[in-house]
Amino acid sequence: MAGALGTDRWRSAARPRRSAAWSAAAAACAALALAGCGGSGSGSSSGSSDSNIAGTAAADTWNSATVGKGGKVTWTIEKTMDNWNLLSADGNTFDYGQVINALAPSTFITNPSYSVTLNSDLLASATETSTNPETVVYKIKPNAVWSDGSPIDADDFVYNWQVQNGSDPNIAAASTTGYQEIKSVTGSDGGKTVTAVFGSTFSDWKALFTTMLPAHIAQEHGNNEQSFAWFQSNPLPVSGGPFEVSSVSSDHTSVILNRNPKYYGAPARLDQIVFRAITDASQEPTALQNKEVDGIYPQPELNLVTQVKNMGDQVTWKIDSGLSFEHIDFNLKNAALGNASWGKTLRTAMFTATNRQDIIDKTIKQFDSGSTVLNSRMLVPGQKGYQDNVTQFGLGAGDLTKARQELTSAGFKNAASGGHLTAPDGTAIPALAMKYTVGNQIRQNTCDLFAAEMAQLGITVNVSPTDNLGATLAQTGNGYSYDVIVFAWVDTPFPASANQPLYTTNGGSNFGGYSNAQVDNWLNAAAGTTDSAAQITNLNNADQQISKDAYTLPLYQKPVFLAFNPKIGNVRDNTTSVGPTYNIGEWGLKSSSS
């Protein structure tokens, strides 16, 4: 009874409406005069903090609360819901994932602590029964059904494998990693046991079969290529998650999900979740304060965070360090940076002169006091095996004297004189083009600071924006389009498969043209073993070698920012690519608020 009462009160508090509000105009004029004064609150809501807990056990229980059943929450996404197929290349977007998490079943759950646990609502077990050939057996729970009553079974696994294994060139899947290693997927036990046999070892098999599409719906819409395309433009007509689609607005700016009555796990606590698209992040705090939305998850920047902090007890907010990290990369296609005899010395000196702490102090630390330098390319603090693979090589120390000494002792000229740096063979070091994403003030500041430091070594760095990071990195067409660049990679709880394409010779995302046979071996070995200790050793070996080669310089983990109505319980940040809705079925209105 208390829960029901609480629900009603919540609803009225969430967005009370008054038909006789036409007298608003006069009062609004008065309010306009006060508007410049900013937020009305002071202090912060209990629980709000910028101390990083991502990757720790505490992250899994933050904001845990006893919640009542019922009620509605409106959550913000930053894109209009234009694509419903998270497995497709153009639909594989974080914001779409926030909605799909509530609808499509996954075999494993990626938690805020970066642990990966079995989805015990869906599966009784998932076991690697053999390593040669690698074989994984999934036991689906008998009561696991789609919302139309059709069982979730082997057919679903087969379909999701087929559309992602790269066998059909006309299916634009987001990634074929892992699926292309699978040789066969077969069902038994009435379809409730699924056996996947791999052709070659894939260590991160727990990353597979996520946000699965329903095979029986696919069958109604043609062959695999046709049905895969159909899933892109149509909301899932059935759900395998705690909610199901109720309606989608014609302009795709809102999606209403209702509780899935056929859900086979614990029923969702909320009656309804509404996702609203706010495509301009700077407008999110106002919408939150005006109770038009109950939660936001924008990319933090100073003004936005300050605005939310000023709301006081009206919101709970949390800043954490994410799995995404900023880094400076060299392009080894540049004749100087990639020079076989002295390029490595030049790069090492440049990174030695780069003061990472100074960059952090002058950028993100202004709103995230807990931010620190990141010392690994492969793992972030909190992930098992994280260690400092950078500072021991002097990179990022901002040690100008040491950098000059390195250059001078290697035969470079003018490193300390303030003149133009010249290589040992007499080559004048050319001006370097450094790129950042247009409109990203933090990256622009990073570039400017880097350029100023390089000027002290006699190296000219010309900073300019790119409005197409993808094209700049991929360097389509002739030549190359950057010498130095700052951007972000997103780490995952599956570091072996994620890092392999970034640093192996001719890897798909090895944009700077780095090549080291030892690194290739280590990364391939990491991706090819299921032994986590061996994986970590190999990853750290590769990381240290990349530091020795001074190819890239990790800067810091990008902060992530969550803010929501304090009445919502069990909402917490999940800094992995899964996002805060990883546990959306547990969200609810705190019983204490009733």
Added chain:
Amino acid sequence: MFAFAVRRLLVSIPVFIVSTFLVFLLVAYGADPLGQLRAKNPPPSQATLNALANQLYLNHNLVDRYWHWFTQLFGHGSWGPSINAGVDVGQLLWTSLQLTIRLVVLAMVVAVLLAVVSGVISATRQYSKLDYSITVIGFLFLSLPVFWFAMLLKQAAVNFNNSTGSYFLSTYGANTPGLTGWSVFSDAIGHLILPTIVLAMSSYASWSRFQRASMLDVLGSDYLRLARAKGLSRRKVMIRHGLRTALIPLTTQVALDVAAILGGAVLTEQVFGWQGMGTMLINGINAQDSNVILAWLTVAAVIVIVFNLLADLLYAVLDPRIRLG
């Protein structure tokens, strides 16, 4: 009159076709629809990129691509695929245009009425306290950046809502999802008020100055003095002979401005989260979605042509000399 309108329309056709070709070239050279996909981690395979390039007709030469786009549009009514498979460009265009019209019509009516009334009053009471007051208000809104004014208004609305607990004024989007019945209408009004004020006041500011200057010109003319000398009442002279003539310059300005705003009140839409034409253009450019950009530019071109025609026709209504000519 009819022949005049048809002649103007016929002249517009080649202008329209040439403009679509130029726009197509600009978009084709400026936008890389697959750029965002290449930056993903992990990036899609080359086979995936090839499949998408094929779907988007990117692997043909420019002339072929333009002809394909042109014939698809005028032969089959298709605006072509978006890089986002879930987006029907035609439907997006229609939804965006509807939203922009909803936003613009009321604002423009309010702005025109305010501008005409205040412009006439200012002119007839030149250098009076009222004239100075109206002038100050006009210049105030003329000099306020739209973005800043909108943000200020939003914060004022939030403060108002929080202090009254009514939450009638909304700051984002065109409606609240999931409402039914009467509340849909009142909710729509609540969403319309703030952007309408911003759009109306920013347009009113310049138009009122036009109207004042134009009215002052007319008031000093000989024919108006003659009309008064012949014994017509001041009211009749002002409204029938003075205002009618003084409306001509404003008509031109309003027609051109409305055409531009229908193409998207970009800043207002952005701040208030209206998924109208302006937002459609910005999203299309950000995503480098060439067919979306092309669709927007085509419709914007049509709107400009139509409103120019409309302005010409209104001249004829207001000024008999044009009708006779």
